[in-house]
Amino acid sequence: MSKELNVLRTLKIRLNPTPQQHQSLLSTLERFNEACNWIAQQAFGGRVTNKIAIQKIVYYAVRERYALSAQMTIRAIAKVAEAYKRDRDRLPTFRPHGAIVYDERILSFDGLEFASLWTLQGRIKVAIQVCGYHAGIIGNSHVRGQADLCLIRGKWYLLLVVEAPDEPCESALDFLGVDLGIVSLATDSDGNTYSGMALERKRRIYAHRRRNLQRKGTPAAKRKLRKIAGVQARFQRDTNHRISKSLVNIARDTHRGIAIENLKGIRDRATVRRKQRSKHANWAFHQLRTQIEYKAASRGVAVVAVDPNNTSRMCSECGYTDKANRPSQALFLCKSCRYSASADFNTALNIRARALVMKPMVASARNAVRAGVQLHAAAL
Ligand SMILES: [Zn+2]
Numbered sequence: 001m002s003k004e005l006n007v008l009r010t011l012k013i014r015l016n017p018t019p020q021q022h023q024s025l026l027s028t029l030e031r032f033n034e035a036c037n038w039i040a041q042q043a044f045g046g047r048v049t050n051k052i053a054i055q056k057i058v059y060y061a062v063r064e065r066y067a068l069s070a071q072m073t074i075r076a077i078a079k080v081a082e083a084y085k086r087d088r089d090r091l092p093t094f095r096p097h098g099a100i101v102y103d104e105r106i107l108s109f110d111g112l113e114f115a116s117l118w119t120l121q122g123r124i125k126v127a128i129q130v131c132g133y134h135a136g137i138i139g140n141s142h143v144r145g146q147a148d149l150c151l152i153r154g155k156w157y158l159l160l161v162v163e164a165p166d167e168p169c170e171s172a173l174d175f176l177g178v179d180l181g182i183v184s185l186a187t188d189s190d191g192n193t194y195s196g197m198a199l200e201r202k203r204r205i206y207a208h209r210r211r212n213l214q215r216k217g218t219p220a221a222k223r224k225l226r227k228i229a230g231v232q233a234r235f236q237r238d239t240n241h242r243i244s245k246s247l248v249n250i251a252r253d254t255h256r257g258i259a260i261e262n263l264k265g266i267r268d269r270a271t272v273r274r275k276q277r278s279k280h281a282n283w284a285f286h287q288l289r290t291q292i293e294y295k296a297a298s299r300g301v302a303v304v305a306v307d308p309n310n311t312s313r314m315c316s317e318c319g320y321t322d323k324a325n326r327p328s329q330a331l332f333l334c335k336s337c338r339y340s341a342s343a344d345f346n347t348a349l350n351i352r353a354r355a356l357v358m359k360p361m362v363a364s365a366r367n368a369v370r371a372g373v374q375l376h377a378a379a380l
Helices: 019-045 051-066 070-086 132-139 197-216 219-253 263-272 279-298 343-356 362-379
Strands: 006-016 100-103 107-110 114-119 122-129 142-152 155-165 175-180 184-188 193-195 257-261 303-306 331-333 340-342
Touching: 019 051, 019 070, 019 100, 019 114, 019 122, 019 142, 051 070, 070 100, 175 219, 175 279, 175 343, 184 219, 184 343, 193 219, 197 219, 219 257, 219 279, 257 279, 257 343, 279 303, 303 343, 331 343, 340 343
Parallel strands: 175 257, 257 303
Antiparallel strands: 006 122, 006 155, 100 142, 107 114, 114 122, 142 155, 175 184, 184 193, 331 340
């Protein structure tokens, strides 16, 4: 496969250390950040901010004072130099549990089951948890340079940047039409619906709790607010992850492409439905779309974006198009042939039909993926 087809992805890999390994990782993380703080002070006092210059001043002292390995010392110096790159006039401070950047000299993978990491107690082999989707990527790619070891809410993760080739797209003869919405987050032309009810219920509960906490305005309330925002975003992402994975699997297993409405249509519809859609729902909607495009490209499923005009008003049976075909938000009932179906399902059938008369736009799907990678990394 040629090189330009590769894309960069950030994978979040969960570590499952034993209690003893947890202690090793924790003491290493704390020692590393202590060293960073000390290095920052030395560099600041000596008025040097460049990596090589800092190294000259502190390298041996750091190894001795903090008992870090040669490579770990280099990583600590690099982290300090990075901070000075952002602002050379301020003494940076490092949180005790800030990330360590591991490179291939202090981190390696043993199949898909273990990661071997350097710690103050020597190298340890920690069990990792990789989902099938990530396993495929790790299996067929090379790790690019580095991974961040992070402690997030008491759990250990490696954030790993990999360069993975996209699978070549099969040229699709048929398509799975997908209508993206709010009540049903997605409806496909096979008749599957992916409900947003649980998500919407959670959103309402949280919105209510947020209002109360905002009214309080105490530091404790503010902390709680931040926590709620995090829980909500994770639930959202997991839901979208499940839906997009399922849609892409259905398409792939049946050798079909995926058809969705093009972005212009989404915007138009967003205007129509603005009243029922919060800013949050809009964001979630784009996240789902991006995840579909992203996963489809990585699994070799073609994505086609079709003209969204009247997809919700046209009868998928006879083609008759009328606003009056929609007696309610949920129902489609054709004035001409009396065909009736759920409105979202009728729309999904129209999206599929439009894709069948178009050529798959593989190139544009790939561009969407490029944009999606950034979003994906930002969402982590
Ligand atoms: Zn009809």
